[in-house]
Amino acid sequence: MAKAANGPLGALNGKLNNLVFYTLNGQHICRTIGDPGKPSIHQLANRQAMSVTMRLVKSITEFISVSFDLEAQGTVKNAHNLATSYLKKKALKGEYPNISVDYSKVELSHGTLPGATDLKIEKREQGVQVSWNTEGRYDDIVMILLCHPLQKSATSRINASRRDAGTCFIALEYEGYLDEPIEAYICFRAADGKEISDSAYIGNLNGAAETEEEIAEKQKYAQVKQRFDILEVDYLQQLKDNWGNPVDSKAFRNLEKEYKVLKNKLEHLPGKPG
Incomplete structure (x- = not known):
């Protein structure tokens, strides 16, 4: 009712x-409410896009609660809503069922302050060093975000430094993070908290993280390769024992057929190492 x-x-x-x-x-x-029936491809794509977006949003909640706060004020939306909307519309790539995050297009803030330029990121012992051009108000607060895609987590520094410092060292909680893909971002916030800049993508360290599709392809290739290696040893040994000639038996013919099928499959199967 x-x-x-x-x-x-x-x-x-x-x-x-x-x-x-x-x-x-x-x-x-x-x-x-109720049973909507079998979903269409468009609905499935939208669901996956939302799922991918929400995984990212969940990992960067601490950062976006500040970076999108000003934009959300005076509206019916909150920082979480805004971040979800921008990321879903602008920071995804691929088609269903292989939708993933395009980290170079991630937007974490929008504002009127001068943004960051001349950005650099370098690995250091136990962390990373980020640097930027110091032009602008000297006391603007630096906000830095490091995404760790493999861990589905992020290192957030809301008050990392001041604009006039030009550089900042971000220590990483786990040493292993330094060898995994890192996606880095920066923005400036006014000292009085009343303005913010557009966020900027600093760049990537250690290469892009594999997508779920790529991981699945490698796993499938490894499974097929494992089976092929076992068959190959048996097949070649039987040929050798028969002076290089096929063995006249149904078992050998089945073995040879599967050997050739898997060999051809491996030549065209994605996920091959290297």
């Missing part, structure tokens, strides 16, 4: 057939 609290022409609240009405942040929302 739905209730019209402000009369028959007012906003509904509750359930009416397969519809649910409620108020969120001052907005009247209506959603359908």
